[in-house]
Amino acid sequence: MYFSEKLLFKGIENKNEVMSAIENGDEVLNAFLLCKSLSDNIFEIFELSEIRVKHYINKPYKVLGIAGGKQNCMLMAKEIIENYLKDQGTLEGLKESL
Numbered sequence: 675m676y677f678s679e680k681l682l683f684k685g686i687e688n689k690n691e692v693m694s695a696i697e698n699g700d701e702v703l704n705a706f707l708l709c710k711s712l713s714d715n716i717f718e719i720f721e722l723s724e725i726r727v728k729h730y731i732n733k734p735y736k737v738l739g740i741a742g743g744k745q746n747c748m749l750m751a752k753e754i755i756e757n758y759l760k761d762q763g764t765l766e767g768l769k770e771s772l
Contacts, residue, residue: 675709675725675735678772682708685742692740696722706747708739710772712739717751719744738772 683689686705695702705722712718712733721744724730738754742746758768 675707675730675733675737677737677741678712681737682711682739682750682754683741685746686740687742688741695739699726704743706741706744707735707737708741708747710769712748716769717753718770719747719751736772741765 677739683692686692692702692705696705702722707720707722707725709718709720709725710716712735718735720730720735724741725735739747739750741750754772755765755768757770759765762768
């Protein structure tokens with residue numbers, strides 16, 4: 675996994691503390707990752723603890739955002755889609771732009 679240069683946060687109070695915990699492999703309760711999908715979907719949402727599971731660990735997920743709670747993560751995805759649609763007038767090319 676690697677982090678977007680434009681990493682987004684939603685519902686996270688101390689961003690530096692969360693990033694430090696992630697880098698050190700420490701558990702962060704209720705932290706969800708918004709990732710660019712490796713399949714045909716646009717996004718995938720994982721609880722932070724899931725991304726460290728054998729099935730996901732060596733896959734090149736690009737983390738677009740970190741949210742406090744799954745609902746905040748879904749809202750973050752919605753905002754990305756709405757902003758892109760507002761700017762481009764279409765969703766074509768959205769995934770490639772992430």
